[in-house]
Amino acid sequence: MTSAPERPSSSDADLTAWVDAATLGGFPAPARADRWRVLRAGVVNLWEFDTTEYWFANGWAQLTGRNETGKSSLMALTTLIPWLADTSSSNIDTLGRSGKKFRYYVEPTGGDGDRRSQEATTNRGWLWVEYGRLTDAGPRFFTTLLFAETRSAAADVRLTWCSVEGTARVRDTIDLAPQRMVAAPKDLSVPGLVIHPNATAYREHVASRLLGSTTDRLEAIGKMLKVTRTPKLGAQLEIGFVQKHLRSALPELSRAEVDALANGWEQLDQIRADLASTKAAAETLERFRRTAWLPWARAVVRQRADTAGSARTAFDGVTRRETEAADEVQRGQGVLDERTRASEVASLSADGARRAASELEASSGYRDAEARAGKLEDRRRALAGVRRQLVQDSTDLDAATRRQTAAHEQVGDDQRAHDAQQQEAEHLRELLLERVRPLLDVPGGDDLDLARTQQALDERVRTVDAAAQRVRGVLSADAGATASEETAAAQRGRADLDARAADEAWAEAEAARETLAQTVLAWVAGLTPGVPDDAVDAWLAALPSSGADVGDASLDDAIRADWHDPAQAAWIAAKERAGQRLRHARDEAARIQSEIDALLAAPSADFPGPHGWHRRARPEGSAAGAPLWSLIDPRDGIPDDDLARVEAALAASSLLDAWVTPDGVFNGERDGHDLVVTPPAPAPGRTLADVLQVAECDPDLHATVAGLLAGITLGDPDDQAASDSVASPLVIALDGRWRAAGVSGRAAPQHATPEWVGESARAHRRRRRVQELTDELDVWRAETATAAQARDEAAAGLHALASMMERRPRDADLRRRLQTAAGRTSVAEQSAAEADQAEAAAGRLRASADSLRAEVTRWCGEQRLPTDPDDLQRVRDAVSQARHAVDRLDDKLKLVAVTARTLQGATERHAAALAALDEMQARRRRTARDEAELTTTVAALEQAVDSNDREILDQLNRLRTQADDAARVHAVLEKELGTLREGLARARAQLENTAKEREIARDARDAAWSAFRVLIDRGLDIEIGLAAADPGFSTAERVRDQVAIARREVTPPRWPSTADEQDVYVRRLGGELGRVASEDTRIKLEADGRTLRINYDDHGLPVVEVLVDSTGAPLGPRAASARLGEIHDELSAAFSQRVQETLDELLGSTFLEHLRERVGATQALIKRINDVLAHHPVVTTSTSLRIVLEPASTSDAAMIEAVGGPSLANPEVAGQVRDRLRERVEEAKRMAESQGDEDWRGRLAQQLDYRDWFEVQLKKRVGQGGRWLPLTTQGFAEMSGGARAVILMLPLVATLAALYEDLDGSPRPLWLDEAFDGLDSSNREMVMDLFNSFDLDVLLAGPARLVNVASVPAAAIYQVVRAPAPMPGVDLTLELWAGGDLVEVPLPSVLPVGRAVASEEMLL
Secondary structure, eight states: OOOOOOOOOHHHHHHHHHHHHHHTOOOOOOOSSOOOOEEEEEEETTTTEEEEEEEEEEEEEEEOOTTSHHHHHHHHTHHHHHTOOOOOOGGTSTTTOSSSTHHHHHHOOOOOTTSSOOSSSEEEEEEEEEEEEEEETEHHHHEEEEEEEEEEEEEEEEEEEEEEEEEEOBBTBBBSGGGBOOOOOOGOOOTTTEEOOOHHHHHHHHIIISSSOOHHHHHHHHHHHHHHSSSSHHOOOOHHHHHHHHHHTSSHHHHHHHHHHHHHHTTTTHHHHHHHHHHHHHHHHHIIIIIHHHHHHHHHHHHHHHHHHHHHHHHHHHHHHHHHHHHHHHHHHHHHHHHHHHHHHHHHHHHHHHHHHHHHSSSSSHHHHHHHHHHHHHHHHHHHHHHHHHHHHHHHHOOOOHHHHHHHHHHHHHHHHHHHHHHHHHHHHHHHHHHHHTSSSOOOOEEEEEEEHHHHHHHHHHHHHHHEEEEHHHHHHHHHHHHHHHHHHHHHHHHHHHHHHHHHHHHHHHHHHHHHHHHHHHHHOOOOOOOHHHHHHHHHOOOOSSSSGSOOOOOHHIIIIIIIIHHHHHHHHHHHHHHHHHHHHHHHHHHHHHHHHHHHOSSSSOOOOSSSSSOOOOOOOOBBBBGGGGGEEEOTTTTHHHHHHHHHHHTTOOTTEEEOSOOOOOOOOHOOOSSSSOOOOOOSBBBGGEEEEOSOHHHHHHHHHHHHHHHHHESTOOOOHHHHHHOOOOOTTTTSEEEEEEEEEOOOHHHHHHHHSSSSHHHHHHHHHHHHHHHHHHHHHHHHHHHHHHHHHHHHHHHHHHHHHHHHHHHHHHHHHHHHHHHHHHHHHHHHHHHHHHHHHHHHHHHHHHHHHHHHHHHHTTTOOOOHHHHHHHHHHHHHHHHHHHHHHHHHHHHHHHOOOOOOOOHHHHHHHHHHHHHHHHHHHHHHHHHHHHHHHHHHHHHHOOHHHHHHHHHHHHHHHHHHHHHHHHHHHHHHHHHHHHHHHHHHHHHHHHHHHHHHHHHHHHHHHHHHHHHHHTTTHTTTTOOOTTOOOOHHHHHHHHHHHHHHHHOOOOOOSSSHHHHHHHHHHHHHHHHHHHIIIHHHHHTTTTEEEEOOOTOOOEHHHHHSSSOOOOOHHHHHHHHHHHHHHHHHHHHHHHHHHHHIIIIIIIHHHHHHHHHHHHHHHHHHHHHHTTTTTTTTTEEEEEEEEEEEEEEEEHHHHHSSGGGGGGGGHHHHHHHHHHEEEEEEEEHHHHHOOOOOOHHHHHHHHHGGGEEEEEEEEEEESSSEEOOHHHHHHHHHHHHHHHHHHHHHHHHHHHHHHHHSSOOEEEEEOOOOTTOOHHHHHHHHHHHTTTTTTEEEEEEEOSSSSTOOEEEEEEEEEEETTTTTEEEEEEEETTTTTEEOOOOOOOOOOOOOOTTTTTBO
């Protein structure tokens, strides 16, 4: 592709023919053979339009007119709606601000601004667009039409989409309003007319026949046309806006492909459900184990372990006390003996030491030595005191010397300080004079009155401050005005931003509505049962399109009412019926199985009781009596049928179940109410003994039975002659006939074989009954399976229904977006009003500030002060410095007086220090003389005391100490001996008591260990995971170890310390165990075909049995939990394998190829757009543009390369792509679940939208040799208004042209609504020339003429004129722009002008 095709221009003859046709009420003729071109469009009986149509001249048309005349409505009805077959509000108002629904154009609303009559209860109308082209066979036309009908009693709008291809044309052979009545589609008989069943079929037909392409391309073009038809597009043209819509123009992923991927993923739900069921059962069982079973098991194990441990501890304690008592007796005796010997030694030692001390004290040597030692000690104490005083005097003298020196130095320092302060005071006085003289009138000389000077300076400060305050007021007013002006500007900027945000919000809301509509259609396509087309159309029509609609019924309500609830009710009813069948079948099967079990378990059956009378409760058969049938057997060789008839005859005669006694006599006291066999006399000839024999039984009973059989004749009861000669009272025949006294008859057997006669007969009867019951059981089991299958099918239907319902599209996001857009519009309006108020306030503040400035300037002149704040500050600073100088001089003079007083005090303190030093020196000299004299005395006395004196004194002291120590030891030992004797007696008594206690404790320990061992034998140690010893051991040592392990490792929470509290604790957990098992666990397990039951053993302990799989084997909770884990692991492995298979199947083929195709299509589209841009530079600036797709991230770059490049053939790369796609699928699931979004498909479409892998960039180049540079916001802002419009309009139009480029014969529409506000005529002409160069069919709407520029060869300009209020009606006037001239074209009066009254017959 090199460039857009050359746009043919209409010749003068063509334009003349066009004008003639318009004037005479004819038809525009096609002029091009290379493609379809739009010729005209119109509406019939919609809004205030009667039969209105407008034409294109050379592919150009403009609708003009004032606001509220209907030009935008006419444009909306004939552009996006018939192109996309979608009447959503977003296709009426692309910003969605008006909130208008399509019904508004079909049916009067009754609002204040609606001029239409409301008399009709049914309203109809048409809209249509005609395209034409030249063919070898002549002109050919393609017309798209929409018929709309509303009824006041119905909430929906009935839409019928039609198309006509051939030579038929509206107002020619297609009469939409015959005799001023709106025709219905069924009333049209037009060659080439197709009435499409729905909008989807219409789109497919239009895309195929008009575009020669697919609905994807049709919708992609529609997206771009919606962007270009955005009202005031020129105001929207920013780089971000263009980039956003360029990305949206890229080929979308097919929703069908996304849904196929989602459907495949959801096929895993059943496996996931089984996995979840098993997991739930495992969790239920584990919760039962954790919350009920294990707490009870741990508690009872710990309770019995504590009991056993306490018993063992008690036994060990008694044993230890017994041993300790014996040891205590032995130890007490030994200690008593030892202490007795020690006491005697201590007594002898004390007596010897006292005698030696008395003898030494009586000697003369001791008395002399004691006198000399006393005098020496007195003089030593006196010398020590004098020496301490001498040390203190030396310390005090040093201190007095330091104080005198410091006082002398302080006098010198104070003198120097005083001199320095006087010098500084003189300097400050001179400085003050220098600063004050320029400010005040100061008298000559150096004398200053500081008080008067200070007063004058304070007054000047107040004047300067007043001036500064007034100047600040001026500045503040000026700043306030400036700030208000800036605020107004900022508010205006915010108002503009709010308006832009509102526009963007409406655009996003409309895009969301369009996406939701497509999502609804895609979702509906996969529903079972399906949804009627009229219901789907009603859903789509009811989608909210404005903020006012969000309060209406939601899409969710409509889906539930029209589809989900009826389907759900049907499935629930089917499931309930199947459930009732299943329960009945199960009950019958259980009953039959119980009967079979009873037959198999019982060796014999009871004979049916008598009818018509009451018989006693018979005892079990024994030697004292038994029923006859249990005592007889058939003889060998007797046919079964003969035996069966004989048995029937015996039963009929009441003999078969008669009671046989040893004596063969009825005894009323013994036999009560019963029949007793009384054997008759033996009968001659054949008897019943020939057929039957006595079974093995008690000998006494044997005689009675044998007599009976021998007394019953076996013959023909009807042979009267024979009967008369027979003495037997009873006759039985092999054919079942019988006769007794007064009664005779014939009995037929119930079965072909005997049931009661003989053990084999009875066994055969049981087998036959078991077989009958088994056959019946099979029937009920088959019924159970059938009912279960029906229930499962209903459950699957409900599950599928719920799954489809979970994936249903929702309009909550659309409603939120509409609310947001409405809110932002309100904010924008409020911001605009606030901006106006702010600008008015700023003007008032500026006038007030100027007036205040003039007043302050006058006052400052009077005070001889400047008005500049800096100058005022300098004056203020000078005055302040002068004031500071006064303060400093005053402070300095005060400080001079202080230093003088300080100097006088220092001189006085120095004199006092000198006197104190003299006194201290005299006192120290006196203390030194005393110390010398005492030293001499002590030395002389020490020479007088010799070593003999010291030895004598030391020896006496040692003897006295030895005597005292020995006496104390003796006293202690004597006291201890008494205590030891008492303790020994108590120990002997204790030893006798503990021996008895040990026997009792041993019995208690053995009983407790036995109770604990019961739990171990039951396996509770394994249940709670206790590492107990081997259950096969039962030694005392082993049990002791097991108890210790249990007490160490098993500690229930808040375990009581006392036995009574532990018993209450265990009973409470036992009750909780039963409650949880019956009320919670069993119910949940049985929901999935599993169960749990609790029985109790001989010890009263609960035995929990769990059935978890089809084997029916009962397992303990621990084993059952482990088995469920194994089942879960098996299902998990199967699920993972199935996930991988599904991923390989779906992602590895269909979807991945689709994704690859879309990425390739995107790259091809961008190449086509850039080729178009390369051949259409901006002429005025020689600027070329191109679009660049950059990966949004490194991972996105890898995905693009892998999907779009040849590396996908590499298995490793393909695997990585599948892994990334799987991550995105799972992320979509997670996001939907975390945010409570039941329909995860929308999330999936977002995650898989490959367009988000790209960043769309615009680059520009000036001239042929320039470099390609990014088009930045700053660079864009520096361009002129016209250049900006062209630069950013160009990529949008080029994208549209590229979408048309590879279509063979497709029309090339471009729609613009007031897109050129703010552009002058030269810039408009530049943009029009751009459209012309792309060979586009242009329709514009605007308040004034736009197309009358030189770059447009020809264009039809229609002015839309609305009838004066309150009359309804719209008229059109026509001007033709051609060859630089604007010519008015009169329209014919054949087409009705104004609007006729609508009625039930849809008259125009």
